[in-house]
Amino acid sequence: xxxxxxxxxxxxxxxxxxxxxxxxxxxxxxxxxxxxxxxxxxxxxxxxxxxxxxxxxxxxxxxxxxxxxxxxxxxxxxxxxxxxxxxxxxxxxxxxxxxxxxxxxxxxxxxxxxxxxxxxxxxxxxxxxxxxxxxxxxxxxxxxxxxxxxxxxxxxxxxxxxxxxxxxxxxxxxxxxxxxxxxxxxxxxxxxxxxxxxxxxxxxxxxxxxxxxxxxxxxxxxxxxxxxxxxxxxxxxxxxxxxxxxxxxxxxxxxxxxxxxxxxxxxxxxxxxxxxxxxxxxxxxxxxxxxxxxxxxxxxxxxxxxxxxxxxxxxxxxxxxxxxxxxxxxxxxxxxxxxxxxxxxxxxxxx
Amino acid sequence: xxxxxxxxxxxxxxxxxxxxxxxxxxxxxxxxxxxxxxxxxxxxxxxxxxxxxxxxxxxxxxxxxxxxxxxxxxxxxxxxxxxxxxxxxxxxxxxxxxxxxxxxxxxxxxxxxxxxxxxxxxxxxxxxxxxxxxxxxxxxxxxxxxxxxxxxxxxxxxxxxxxxxxxxxxxxxxxxxxxxxxxxxxxxxxxxxxxxxxxxxxxxxxxxxxxxxxxxxxxxxxxxxxxxxxxxxxxxxxxxxxxxxxxxxxxxxxxxxxxxxxxxxxxxxxxxxxxxxxxxxxxxxxxxxxxxxxxxxxxxxxxxxxxxxxxxxxxxxxxxxxxxxxxxxx
Amino acid sequence: xxxxxxxxxxxxxxxxxxxxxxxxxxxxxxxxxxxxxxxxxxxxxxxxxxxxxxxxxxxxxxxxxxxxxxxxxxxxxxxxxxxxxxxxxxxxxxxxxxxxxxxxxxxxxxxxxxxxxxxxxxxxxxxxxxxxxxxxxxxxxxxxxxxxxxxxxxxxxxxxxxxxxxxxxxxxxxxxxxxxxxxxxxxxxxxxxxxxxxxxxxxxxxxxxxxxxxxxxxxxxxxxxxxxxxxxxxxxxxxxxxxxxxxxxxxxxxxxxxxxxxx
Numbered sequence: 001x002x003x004x005x006x007x008x009x010x011x012x013x014x015x016x017x018x019x020x021x022x023x024x025x026x027x028x029x030x031x032x033x034x035x036x037x038x039x040x041x042x043x044x045x046x047x048x049x050x051x052x053x054x055x056x057x058x059x060x061x062x063x064x065x066x067x068x069x070x071x072x073x074x075x076x077x078x079x080x081x082x083x084x085x086x087x088x089x090x091x092x093x094x095x096x097x098x099x100x101x102x103x104x105x106x107x108x109x110x111x112x113x114x115x116x117x118x119x120x121x122x123x124x125x126x127x128x129x130x131x132x133x134x135x136x137x138x139x140x141x142x143x144x145x146x147x148x149x150x151x152x153x154x155x156x157x158x159x160x161x162x163x164x165x166x167x168x169x170x171x172x173x174x175x176x177x178x179x180x181x182x183x184x185x186x187x188x189x190x191x192x193x194x195x196x197x198x199x200x201x202x203x204x205x206x207x208x209x210x211x212x213x214x215x216x217x218x219x220x221x222x223x224x225x226x227x228x229x230x231x232x233x234x235x236x237x238x239x240x241x242x243x244x245x246x247x248x249x250x251x252x253x254x255x256x257x258x259x260x261x262x263x264x265x266x267x268x269x270x271x272x273x274x275x276x277x278x279x280x281x282x283x284x285x286x287x288x289x290x291x292x293x294x295x296x297x298x299x300x301x302x303x304x305x306x307x308x309x310x311x312x313x314x315x316x317x318x319x320x321x322x323x324x325x326x327x328x329x330x331x332x333x334x335x336x337x338x339x340x341x342x343x344x345x346x347x348x349x350x351x
Numbered sequence: 352x353x354x355x356x357x358x359x360x361x362x363x364x365x366x367x368x369x370x371x372x373x374x375x376x377x378x379x380x381x382x383x384x385x386x387x388x389x390x391x392x393x394x395x396x397x398x399x400x401x402x403x404x405x406x407x408x409x410x411x412x413x414x415x416x417x418x419x420x421x422x423x424x425x426x427x428x429x430x431x432x433x434x435x436x437x438x439x440x441x442x443x444x445x446x447x448x449x450x451x452x453x454x455x456x457x458x459x460x461x462x463x464x465x466x467x468x469x470x471x472x473x474x475x476x477x478x479x480x481x482x483x484x485x486x487x488x489x490x491x492x493x494x495x496x497x498x499x500x501x502x503x504x505x506x507x508x509x510x511x512x513x514x515x516x517x518x519x520x521x522x523x524x525x526x527x528x529x530x531x532x533x534x535x536x537x538x539x540x541x542x543x544x545x546x547x548x549x550x551x552x553x554x555x556x557x558x559x560x561x562x563x564x565x566x567x568x569x570x571x572x573x574x575x576x577x578x579x580x581x582x583x584x585x586x587x588x589x590x591x592x593x594x595x596x597x598x599x600x601x602x603x604x605x606x607x608x609x610x611x612x613x614x615x616x617x618x619x620x621x622x623x624x625x626x627x628x629x630x631x632x633x634x635x636x637x638x639x640x641x642x643x644x645x646x647x648x649x650x651x652x653x654x655x656x657x658x659x660x661x662x663x664x665x666x667x668x669x670x671x672x673x674x675x676x677x678x679x680x681x
Numbered sequence: 682x683x684x685x686x687x688x689x690x691x692x693x694x695x696x697x698x699x700x701x702x703x704x705x706x707x708x709x710x711x712x713x714x715x716x717x718x719x720x721x722x723x724x725x726x727x728x729x730x731x732x733x734x735x736x737x738x739x740x741x742x743x744x745x746x747x748x749x750x751x752x753x754x755x756x757x758x759x760x761x762x763x764x765x766x767x768x769x770x771x772x773x774x775x776x777x778x779x780x781x782x783x784x785x786x787x788x789x790x791x792x793x794x795x796x797x798x799x800x801x802x803x804x805x806x807x808x809x810x811x812x813x814x815x816x817x818x819x820x821x822x823x824x825x826x827x828x829x830x831x832x833x834x835x836x837x838x839x840x841x842x843x844x845x846x847x848x849x850x851x852x853x854x855x856x857x858x859x860x861x862x863x864x865x866x867x868x869x870x871x872x873x874x875x876x877x878x879x880x881x882x883x884x885x886x887x888x889x890x891x892x893x894x895x896x897x898x899x900x901x902x903x904x905x906x907x908x909x910x911x912x913x914x915x916x917x918x919x920x921x922x923x924x925x926x927x928x929x930x931x932x933x934x935x936x937x938x939x940x941x942x943x944x
Contacts, residue, residue, distance in 0.1 A: 025824075044702035051576050058575065091561075157405035168407045168589060170612040178378040194571070198564075215799050217789040220778075224786055234769065236787035261564055267612055270405045271560045271587045295778040312565065316572045322555040323531055336797055 030288030031300030033340035037286065037317035037332070038303045038310070044075025045314030053317065061195040067309025068202035070276070070304055072257050074283035075202075076250040078301035081284050082213070083246045084226030084293030085141040087130060089148035090254045090280055094273030096152045097123060102169025102268045105178075112177035112179055116259050123255025124248050126152070131247030135240045138276060141247075149277070151194045156270040158174050171292035172262055202302070205253070209298040222246065227294025279308060282329060286336035352559040393537050394427040395645045397638055398449030401460040401485065402442050402533075403434040404558060407588055408630060412485070412680050415634025424433045428642050437530060446470035448478075455479040456498075456587055456641035461487020462533045480644060482637045485630065486535040488656050498644065499652040501636050503628035503660030505535045509542020511661040513551075513586055518601045521582035522549040525573065527594070529559035529566075529587050536586050539607065541582055552577070563593040571650040574613045588613040588625070595621055609664060618669040627672075628660035631680050687747025688713050689765065689850045690732070694743035696729055703729040704744070707907050709900045711850060711881040716872060718892035719885045720925050721890055721902035728883050730902070731854055734883070735767040736760030766848030768839045776828030780820060780895040781809040783827045784842050812841045813868040815878075816871055831866035837871050851875055852883045857891045869895050889921040901925055 026032060046053040073090055081089055098118045104115035134141045160169070172178065189197050214217040224232035226237045229349055231238045254273075262268040285291060286307060287300025291349055311328045314319075397414050400641055403409030413432065420430040431452070433445030439462065445468055449457050457474055461467055461483055468491075471481055471550055475494040483491060483500045491497050524547055526540040544551040554573050559566040565665040574597075582603045585591035588610035595616060598604060606613055607626045636657060643649040651657060664672050677681040687710035690755050696704040704726050713715040721727050731739040733745070744751050754760040760767075761773050772886065773784045782805075790801040790808075797941030806823045813820050816837050827835060829928035836856045843851050853872065859864035872895050877880050899916060901924055909924045 001463050020664060028824075049576075059572075062568055062572050062575070066565050068570075069562065069565050161410060162697070168610060170592075170610070170615075215802060217798075217800055220782055220786060220789050220800060221764065223778050223782065226777045227777045231775050234767075239510070265563055265593060269560065269563075271589075272563060274561045275558060276562060290777075294775065296421070312569060313572045316554070316569050318935070319576070322569075323557055326557065345809060 022328030027346065029297065030304060030340065030344070032288075032296060032298040033336060033343050034202070034287045034297075034300040034303035034307070037336050038306045039337060041307050041314070041332070043311050045051050045310060045318065047244045049314060049317040050319055051317050053314070057195075058193045059313075059317070061190070061193045063198050063313040064313050065194070065196045065309075067204065067302075067305045068196065068198040068285055069257075070279045070308050071202040071305030072198065072205060072260075073250075073276075074280045074287075074301045074305050075205045075298050076246070077210055077277075077280040078284035078287060078289050078296060078298045079114075079213065079222060080246045080250050081281070081289045081291070082226050082293060082296040083222045083243055084229065084255035085134060085243055085246065086145060086281070087128070087247060087250045088277050089130065089152055090145075090250055091273040091275060091277035092149050092152045092156065093123065093251055093254035094128065094258040094261060094272040094276065095156050095268065095270055096126075097158055097255035098188075098272060099169060099258075099260035099270060101259050101262045103160070103163055105172050105175035106169055107164060112172075112175050112181045115175075116181070119255050119259050120252055123252035126255075127248030127251030128244060130251065134247070135243055144193040153274065160270055164255050164276065168267060169262075170267040172268075173266040178263070181263050185260040188351075200266075201260070202305070206298055206302045213298060218242070219306055223294060225293075279329070282333050283308060286333060286340075288340050304336070307336075353604040355420070375457050386395060393424075394429055395456070395642050396452070396454040397428065397456045397458060397641045398433070398443060398445075398452070399430060399431045399484075399634070399637070400433040400445040400449060400456045401435065401582055402437050402439065402458070402462045404436045404560075405434070408608045409434060411609075411681065412630040412634040415636075416638060417634075418680075419635045419638035423638060423642050424494060425644065425647075428638065430638055436499075437462070437533070439463050439532070442453055443467065443470050446474065450474050450477060454479060455645050456482060458484050458501075458637035458641065459487075460484040460485040461490050462535060464490040464534070480641065482640060484633045484637055485628075486533075491535075492654075498650065499640065500656035501640070501659060502656065503658060504558055504656065505538035506542040506545075507658075508607070508626050508628065508661040509539040509544075510546040511542075511663065512607070512624075512626055513546030514540070514662075515605055515663065516543070516582050516584070516603065517546065517548050519582070519623055521547075521603050523577075523580045524549060524551045524582040524584060525580050526551065526553045526584045527570070527579070527586065527590060528553055528555045529557075529585075529590050531555060531557040539586055540584075549582075552580075560587065560589055563589065566590065567593050567597040569674050570594050574602075576626040581591040591625075592616060607671070609676060609681055611673075614664070614669055614673045617664055617666060618673065620666060623665065625664040626660065627662040627681070629681070630659070632659040683724035685712075686746070687711065688748065689883075690744075690746040690749075691730075691734070691740075692744040692746060694733065694740045694745065694859050696733060696738060697741050702905055704733075704905045707902070707905070708743075709883075709907070709910070710885050711898075713849065713881050714876055714879050715881045715897040716796055716876050716884050717898040717900065718893055718896035719883060719900050719902060720887065720889055720921065722887050722925065724904075725887075725902040726905040727876065727887075727902060728854075729905075730915075731767060731852055731885060734760070734850075734852055735765060759848075764847055764849035765852065766846065766850070767852040767856065768836070768856065770858060774827045774835050775827055776840060779824045780827055780830075780838060781805045781812075781823045783838065784809040784812070784845075788846055808845070811846045816841045816874055831864060832860045833871075835869040836868050840871050843921055844875060844878060848880060848921070850881045850883065852885065854885050856884075857886060857888065866889060887925075889918065889925050893918040893921060 053058055077090055100122055101115050101119050104110040104118060105112055130145055187197050189200060190194050194286050213222060221237045221242045224237050225242045229239045283304035284301045286304035287297055289296025312325055315325050371646045403412060416430060416432055435441035435445060450473055457479055464487060471491055471494060475496045478496060478618060480496045480498050481491060481494055482498045485502045488500045488504050524562060526543060528536050528540060530536060540553050556566055556569055583598050585594055585596060585606040588606060588608045590610035591606035605624050606622060607629050609625055611623050614624060617625055640651055672681055690710040692708055694704060694707045719727060736757040736759050737755060773819050786803045790804050791798045792801045793799055809823050810820050818837050856868050869891060872882055872884055897913050899911050899921060900907060
């Protein structure tokens with residue numbers, strides 16, 4: 001960058017000035033590393049799998065469906081991480097919401113749809129609780145949402161036992177309104193290959209979130225709330241409100257996924273979702289989101305979820321011991337972060 | 352007066368003699384008996400420490416423990432319960448806490464015998480009676496204060512499952528192991544392999560119950576890669592009901608343990624059979640055995656386990672079991 | 682008082698925090714197109730003064746006047762609407778965000794309405810580039826993160842931003858204090874540039890050598906009180922230095938040091 005006096009010609013004067021190449025521009029994107037990673041993992045399993053990984057779209061459906069299960073909640077988790085915060089209660093929220101739907105429909109005889117609304121409101125409420133506590137107490141969100149995680153976990157088991165006598169809810173499909181809910185949340189869009197509608201939900205949510213991040217005011221506020229909340233507040237960005245809204249979004253999407261899971265399984269048991277919060281975080285980090293906030297991509301998080309989905313199915317399709325899935329996820333996480341950092345550093349030097 | 356008095360004396364004498372006889376006859380439980388006899392007048396403290404989680408299986412177990420506690424509360428029995436959610440170190444911590452609290456009897460499940468060896472040896476050294484429940488048959492027989500095993504032998508239960516699949520005419524079986532570090536599950540799979548006449552393979556999906564939709568996808572993927580598999584054995588009721596949507600049509604499905612979903616699937620024929628280990632008994636009986644031993648030196652089993660299973664629930668008896676399951680006790 | 686009122690004026694302003702006197706009887710003013718330097722060592726009360734000028738604190742005594750009209754700011758947003766922009770020393774920019782995103786942070790231009798209202802990215806990139814050119818900076822790539830710019834360049838972006846959004850008074854909080862000599866010189870040039878564009882600049886610093894070349898007016902602060910108030914014509918750089926450092930104390934110290942060296 002150079003400083004010139006007003007009278008000098010604007011361009012061509014400085015020999016260090018170079019057009020910023022298209023390739024460099026692509027490399028500078030936070031999601032490039034994740035995309036490369038996804039392609040690499042795909043190629044790996046295309047080689048080792050005992051079934052037709054490339055040609056059989058049924059196999060594609062297999063890992064796309066699996067990717068969607070992490071991908072849907074990974075979207076708001078990524079946004080929240082860019083905004084500088086974590087939500088460790090996103091996983092257990094899935095179970096809480098599904099159990100709530102189950103209790104309302106099977107114990108109280110509600111129609112599915114008002115129950116869905118209540119579950120989403122529940123998500124909004126818990127999200128607000130998380131966000132408000134983080135903002136007011138200034139405690140790390142890691143700690144606050146860890147507390148919520150344990151509370152919800154206890155409630156999932158304890159309250160359900162109290163109300164129903166057991167810890168799993170069944171026969172949600174007996175409730176009114178179930179069929180339409182099933183069509184909307186749990187049906188197959190391509191029955192021949194088994195591609196589920198959850199994949200459309202996942203991709204749709206990702207695209208909307210990516211647009212919000214890149215092309216709206218709110219997106220700018222998300223970046224700045226994570227990048228430097230003090231600077232942001234000083235120029236008038238409503239940082240606290242933005243963070244609270246992000247927490248509410250995360251819990252509500254997790255609640256929605258809980259509803260979708262319960263409809264798909266026609267029941268819910270209280271262990272669902274526990275431990276998944278880290279997979280969402282892995283997807284986001286692999287996707288290029290910095291743990292410290294202020295930078296990242298939801299499209300990258302989608303690629304991250306794809307990598308996780310491919311790993312889980314690919315390992316079974318290759319006949320390997322499933323215990324290696326965890327090892328694989330750990331390796332992918334570290335490799336992805338190193339790759340992302342290396343690419344970004346290179347792209348930044350290239351001028 | 353003298354007649355009654357004599358009668359009373361002789362009855363008392365009988366009881367004392369009977370007690371001594373029992374004490375003499377049960378060499379296995381012997382040395383601790385004297386100490387326990389001394390504790391008879393104080394309350395009976397029982398610690399139930401298991402690796403259980405909050406799923407449908409263990410909630411029925413817990414109901415058994417709670418009911419026993421309620422039934423015997425008036426007789427001075429107090430029960431503490433720890434469910435370690437498959438975390439062995441948590442279970443060890445629970446055992447150590449029970450030892451520190453100087454309980455009379457510890458009833459514990461054994462997902463991992465070597466991990467629990469130290470705390471249980473310590474408990475035995477302090478004179479605490481030990482009952483194993485649910486898993487761990489034969490693991491701690493050598494401890495001085497070992498009483499009895501209450502449960503279903505995984506091996507025998509697995510064999511039962513294998514036989515059921517034989518009767519159904521299956522040729523290729525896959526067993527889904529849903530917890531990576533549970534020896535009981537591996538024993539069940541091994542048992543099935545022993546009796547099943549066709550080929551048996553295992554599929555391990557760690558923590559399958561925390562992502563059931565994902566588990567469904569993985570089961571489908573397995574069936575696509577192993578096309579001639581025609582039988583599926585689940586070791587957990589929630590996995591079984593989820594698997595119903597993932598296995599190809601015509602696959603013969605069997606499972607361990609009951610849940611309302613499993614029972615209705617058995618009634619409708621979607622699941623062939625369920626192996627019921629009656630975990631309600633596994634929760635209820637140890638408390639009763641503990642009470643009887645501490646207050647009356649009664650022993651049980653004579654070195655053999657008190658078997659609570661395998662009970663086979665199939666289409667023939669499913670309806671009756673269903674009514675009981677609604678109460679949460681089966 | 683002259684016919685045209687000052688752009689921004691403090692008239693005998695005091696501020697207390699409990700029984701600590703942060704500021705006492707402080708008066709200063711700035712006119713359009715001029716640079717008023719506020720000099721003072723650390724602890725003199727400069728930051729409290731900035732906070733009152735930028736609407737973070739309320740003054741306890743005295744008056745704050747904008748264009749000759751007495752006002753009291755209820756929030757930083759209020760002060761901003763009155764045309765008073767503050768550029769803080771290290772809190773100006775979000776390093777990971779691009780220049781154009783930083784430029785329009787909090788004041789993003791939009792196209793369309795309701796939920797579909799979009800951040801007008803094309804306009805933002807062009808405007809950022811153009812505004813920086815006005816400051817004399819040619820940005821090759823407005824997408825580059827602000828963290829990759831040098832300290833001086835970041836100050837330039839902050840100043841250009843403030844002016845673009847209609848600042849009539851620009852308060853610069855120690856813009857040169859963390860910079861090397863060359864970068865500091867570059868920033869001073871931006872300060873002059875800003876004044877040339879009609880903005881009234883309050884330049885806060887503890888370095889009289891930086892203040893002297895660009896200031897039209899110098900106010901010295903010590904322990905919450907004004908100890909000196911001079912127009913450029915009335916004072917030399919050396920006088921400023923001495924007055925700032927508490928001239929007499931510095932001379933005594935110099936003598937003592939010389940004494941030590943001699944023996």
